[in-house]
Amino acid sequence: MPVSRKKNISKQLVNAVKKTVKAAYAPYSKIVVGAGVYCASGNIYTGVNIENSSYSLTMCAERVALFKAISEGEKKILLLLVYSPQVNFITPCGACLQVLNELAPHVMVVTMNKKEEFKFYSLQTLLPKPFKI
Ligand code: THU
Numbered sequence: 001m002p003v004s005r006k007k008n009i010s011k012q013l014v015n016a017v018k019k020t021v022k023a024a025y026a027p028y029s030k031i032v033v034g035a036g037v038y039c040a041s042g043n044i045y046t047g048v049n050i051e052n053s054s055y056s057l058t059m060c061a062e063r064v065a066l067f068k069a070i071s072e073g074e075k076k077i078l079l080l081l082v083y084s085p086q087v088n089f090i091t092p093c094g095a096c097l098q099v100l101n102e103l104a105p106h107v108m109v110v111t112m113n114k115k116e117e118f119k120f121y122s123l124q125t126l127l128p129k130p131f132k133i
Helices: 003-007 011-023 061-071 094-103
Strands: 034-039 044-048 077-083 108-112 118-122
Touching (some): 011 034, 011 044, 011 077, 034 061, 044 061, 061 077, 061 094
Parallel strands (some): 077 108
Antiparallel strands (some): 034 044, 034 077
């Protein structure tokens, strides 16, 4: 990705993700995660991780944000920003990458640390061999 576009991570998206992470429900792992997707429509949808005492029912922040966007009719997701204060430059888990591959195949994945520094990844880099039928 060209350097100029790297600087253009919208402050609105960064602020939305930093705000939403406060709503994370993570009493078990204590790792709070916030995510935000920026769509071609210009709309932003945020999500947080939502854990459950039956641990495997936990939902990641990335999928919450993505599903919110899809369920509102968004067709093109351009960028996903993910952030956790506990995990330096958190990247999406394999399950989220697989779901992104299907619903947002051209998404740029951006991870942010506490200093608001960014790292950019194509989905292809993070999941080079997705499952496909
Ligand atoms: N988690 C996310 O929300 N996104 C990720 O990319 C990885 C992990 C959540 C799941 C769980 O609530 C906590 O972080 C620790 O695994």
